[in-house]
Amino acid sequence: MLATSMRRNHCGSMWIITEHEYPKFVKIVEVGPRDGLQNEKEIVPTGVKIQLIDMLSATGLSVVEATSFVSSKWVPQMADHTQVLQGIQRAPLTQYPVLTPNMQGFQDAVAAGATEVAVFGSASETFSRQNINCSIDESMLRFQEVINAAKERQIPVRGYVSCALGCPHEGRIEPSKVAEVAKRLYEMGCYEISLGDTIGVGTPGSMFKMLQMVKKDVPIDALAVHCHDTYGQALPNILTALQMGVSVVDSAVAGLGGCPYAPGSTGNVSTEDVLYMLHGMGIQTNVDLNKVIEAGDFICNALGRRTNSKVGQAKSGTL
Amino acid sequence: MRAAGIKASQALPETVKIVEVGPRDGLQNEKVVVPTEAKINLINMLSESGLTVIEATSFVSPKWVPQMGDQVEVMKGIKKKPGVSYPVLTPNLRGFQAAVKAGASEVAIFGAASELFSKKNINCSVEESLQRFDEVMKAAKEAAVPVRGYVSCVVGCPYEGKVAPEKVAHVAKRLYSMGCYEISLGDTIGVGTPGSMTEMLEAVSREVPVSALAVHCHDTYGQALANILVALQMGISVVDSSVAGLGGCPYAQGASGNVATEDVVYMLHGLGIKTGVDLLKLMDAGSFICRALNRKTNSKVAQAACKL
Numbered sequence: 001m002l003a004t005s006m007r008r009n010h011c012g013s014m015w016i017i018t019e020h021e022y023p024k025f026v027k028i029v030e031v032g033p034r035d036g037l038q039n040e041k042e043i044v045p046t047g048v049k050i051q052l053i054d055m056l057s058a059t060g061l062s063v064v065e066a067t068s069f070v071s072s073k074w075v076p077q078m079a080d081h082t083q084v085l086q087g088i089q090r091a092p093l094t095q096y097p098v099l100t101p102n103m104q105g106f107q108d109a110v111a112a113g114a115t116e117v118a119v120f121g122s123a124s125e126t127f128s129r130q131n132i133n134c135s136i137d138e139s140m141l142r143f144q145e146v147i148n149a150a151k152e153r154q155i156p157v158r159g160y161v162s163c164a165l166g167c168p169h170e171g172r173i174e175p176s177k178v179a180e181v182a183k184r185l186y187e188m189g190c191y192e193i194s195l196g197d198t199i200g201v202g203t204p205g206s207m208f209k210m211l212q213m214v215k216k217d218v219p220i221d222a223l224a225v226h227c228h229d230t231y232g233q234a235l236p237n238i239l240t241a242l243q244m245g246v247s248v249v250d251s252a253v254a255g256l257g258g259c260p261y262a263p264g265s266t267g268n269v270s271t272e273d274v275l276y277m278l279h280g281m282g283i284q285t286n287v288d289l290n291k292v293i294e295a296g297d298f299i300c301n302a303l304g305r306r307t308n309s310k311v312g313q314a315k316s317g318t319l
Numbered sequence: 320m321r322a323a324g325i326k327a328s329q330a331l332p333e334t335v336k337i338v339e340v341g342p343r344d345g346l347q348n349e350k351v352v353v354p355t356e357a358k359i360n361l362i363n364m365l366s367e368s369g370l371t372v373i374e375a376t377s378f379v380s381p382k383w384v385p386q387m388g389d390q391v392e393v394m395k396g397i398k399k400k401p402g403v404s405y406p407v408l409t410p411n412l413r414g415f416q417a418a419v420k421a422g423a424s425e426v427a428i429f430g431a432a433s434e435l436f437s438k439k440n441i442n443c444s445v446e447e448s449l450q451r452f453d454e455v456m457k458a459a460k461e462a463a464v465p466v467r468g469y470v471s472c473v474v475g476c477p478y479e480g481k482v483a484p485e486k487v488a489h490v491a492k493r494l495y496s497m498g499c500y501e502i503s504l505g506d507t508i509g510v511g512t513p514g515s516m517t518e519m520l521e522a523v524s525r526e527v528p529v530s531a532l533a534v535h536c537h538d539t540y541g542q543a544l545a546n547i548l549v550a551l552q553m554g555i556s557v558v559d560s561s562v563a564g565l566g567g568c569p570y571a572q573g574a575s576g577n578v579a580t581e582d583v584v585y586m587l588h589g590l591g592i593k594t595g596v597d598l599l600k601l602m603d604a605g606s607f608i609c610r611a612l613n614r615k616t617n618s619k620v621a622q623a624a625c626k627l
Contacts, residue, residue: 200623203589204548232582232619233589235545239513265623273541280512280542310541314509314574 023247025284027063029194029224030056030271032299033084034065034099036256038077039267040303046080048302050087055295056253057091060287065118066096069105082112097158101132106146110153117150118158119143121185123178124167127198131162140184147189159190160226164210165202165237168261175213183217192222194250197237199261200230204240211244224248227269229308230259234269235277242283249274254296255308270309272296332556334593336372338503338533339365339580341608342393343374343408345565347386348576349612355389357611359396364604365562366400369596370580374427375405378414394421406467410441412454419462426459427467428452430494432487433476436507440471449493456497468499469535474511474519477570484522492526501531503559506546508570509539513549520553533557536578538617539568543578544586551592558583563605564617579618581605 033053037044044052049067056064066088072079081098090096097116100106109117121139122128128136143159150157163170164178182193195214197207207225214223225241225248227234238249252268259267275289293312300307307313342362346353353361358376365373375397381388390407399405406425409415418426430448431437437445452468459466472479473487491502504523506516516534523532534550534557536543547558564579584596602621609616616622 203586205590230619230623231585232544232579233586235541236548236586239545239548259623262623266619270541276540277512277542277545281514310538310575314539314568314571316573 022242022281022283023245025247025286026242026278027248028061028271028274028285028287029063029065029248029250030061030253031065031226031250031268032056032253032256032271034068034078035250036252036254036268038068038075039257039260040077041258042303042305043077044299044302046083046087048299049080049084052253052295052299052302053084053088053096055291055298057089057094059291059295060285061292062093062286063095063097066098068099069109069112069114070099070101082108085109085112085114100146102142103145103149106149110155114155116156116158117146118160119146119185119190120160120162121181122162123173123181124163124170126169127163127167130169136181140188143185144188151189156191157189159185159188159193160196161185161193162196162198164195165197165206166199168199175210178210179213179217182214182223186218186222192224192248193218194224194226194248196226196250197228197234199259200228200233200265200267202227202237203233204236207237207240208244211241211246215244220245221247224250226250228259228267229255229269230262230265230267235273238269238274239277253292253309254300254312256299256303266308270296270307270312272307272309272311276311331551331590331592332554334556334595335551335587336557337370337580337583337594337596338372338374338535338557338559339370339562340374340535340559340577341365341562341565341580343377343387344559345561345563345577347377347384348566348569349386349614350567351612351614352386353608353611355392355396357608358389358393361562361604361608361611362393362397362405364600364607366398366403368600368604369594370601371402371595372404372406375407377408378418378421378423379408379410380414391417391421394418394423409455411451412458415455415458419464423464425465425467426455427469428455428494428499429469429471430490431471432482432490433472433479435478436472436476439478445490449490449497452494453497456499460498466499468494468497468502469505470494470502471505471507473504473523474506474515475508477508484519487519488522488526491523491532495527495531501533501557502527503533503535503557505535505559506537506543508568509537509542509574509576511536511546512542513545516546516549517553520550520555524553529554530556533559535559537568537576538564538578539571539574539576544582547578547583548586551590558587562601562618563609563621565608565612575617577617579605579616579620581618581620585620
């Protein structure tokens with residue numbers, strides 16, 4: 001694969017080198033049951049969550065983020081984390097990571113049968129303080145504890161970096177800061193770092209610049225993108241990431257999960273729309289799009305809402 | 320899949336011209352018919368946003384397209400801003416003559432890359448439609464009126480399914496040779512992806528200079544911005560879009576159609592590409608027409624911006 005590089009021409013517009021190979025295979029990390037449902041207004045019964053995850057397992061998805069071991073005081077939607085994790089029918093080739101913000105959460109997750117966990121860092125100090133009540137440095141210390149404990153049990157840990165392309169409080173985030181946090185999580189022992197455009201403000205321009213910086217410090221095949229579609233930019237941003245060698249994409253069935261910073265706006269990109277694009281490009285995912293659409297229909301019925309997926313909307317309206 | 324045909328040093332265009340099709344393609348495909356004054360007001364607001372091309376109306380028989388029944392009043396009522404072009408659709412010679420009489424100084428004709436679509440849509444074969452357009456082209460040349468050519472179904476047809484890139488290239492080349500100064504390639508049902516888009520553009524750009532090509536992407540399957548991005552990477556610098564994403568898809572009830580101008584402009588500006596468009600003024604025009612239509616905007620940027 002050829003390297004990409006960037007420089008500005010004399011008029012200031014961007015050069016993007018596009019002679020590249022797209023990945024032959026992209027791994028989809030399905031975050032609907034966790035990130036999606038966590039950010040929906042309606043709280044869904046445990047049985048429905050379990051059924052959703054089971055339907056998603058049957059689509060061929062190899063990673064389905066099942067729940068979050070956060071205090072139910074903060075995230076009531078995830079209060080049934082133990083029942084969910086114990087209730088799902090695990091597909092043999094599928095991983096079911098769960099969020100574990102601290103040692104307490106980690107221990108509860110392990111007791112409930114978790115075999116993969118995730119920790120959530122931020123590239124923005126203000127976001128870190130507002131969201132998890134501590135600085136980035138303090139959060140890293142907490143995560144180190146979790147990662148050490150996970151290592152002892154040979155439990156893989158995925159690292160998330162939020163606000164990778166912008167922060168609701170700080171605005172612009174320097175790519176070097178994203179790289180710094182990503183590098184720390186990677187060196188601490190996370191096997192994969194998911195770079196999140198938390199408020200969906202990124203464009204192919206800022207995605208390019210950010211990845212250019214981060215891949216200097218973290219190998220490209222350990223990077224994932226977690227794009228929000230709040231400004232409609234998720235698919236071109238994902239396309240840009242693919243052109244730069246990223247081959248892991250986070251998405252949520254039916255585009256579950258609005259944006260808490262722009263109420264009424266969308267959040268997560270829809271898995272269906274991502275799959276449609278990837279398959280149209282000849283990129284393999286091993287995921288059955290029609291089965292994902294069915295899972296999306298199921299959860300939208302349960303939530304009493306319309307799907308956020310354009311593919312879902314088009315398929316249901318096709319004459 | 321390799322992103323073929325791109326040299327390592329090729330830049331994205333510095334400037335992209337947006338062709339705003341909301342008042343015509345958008346409103347033509349909305350269920351609610353909007354009063355003439357609202358159309359005029361919309362076009363005037365769009366004129367103030369920095370757009371340089373605003374497709375104003377369509378000189379099709381109101382029997383077929385009642386939403387465009389007030390074509391003459393609209394054309395005569397708008398405040399034409401210097402430096403802005405207001406093309407109108409003219410499917411035949413009669414429409415062309417009526418358009419010129421009403422003050423049009425640029426027109427557009429619509430071909431299809433799919434035989435079935437041509438038959439179902441305008442009741443004749445692709446070849447017959449091109450012959451019809453010959454009359455319009457001749458009259459336009461005499462009147463020194465520039466003509467823009469549209470090719471629909473460039474990456475898929477609601478009746479035929481997959482459309483051969485060579486067929487698209489053939490129709491595009493015909494329109495270009497007939498005298499159209501620009502050819503807009505339309506993904507009519509929004510089924511295209513960066514895969515099919517690249518394949519189609521490679522075929523077409525072998526026959527028509529890239530500088531004379533535009534893309535008209537529908538967002539029915541959410542692929543429009545990704546498709547526009549690959550088109551830019553292949554040297555295309557003209558993009559059609561519709562304020563507020565007006566205009567649903569007549570082939571998939573309730574699904575979206577045109578890509579929203581606000582979302583396109585947001586992406587282009589984020590890439591450092593100049594458009595001359597003031598996004599805030601554009602969003603104002605979008606809010607206005609959505610109120611007039613009593614509907615929510617299809618633009619994600621507009622949805623997000625008014626909530627923050």
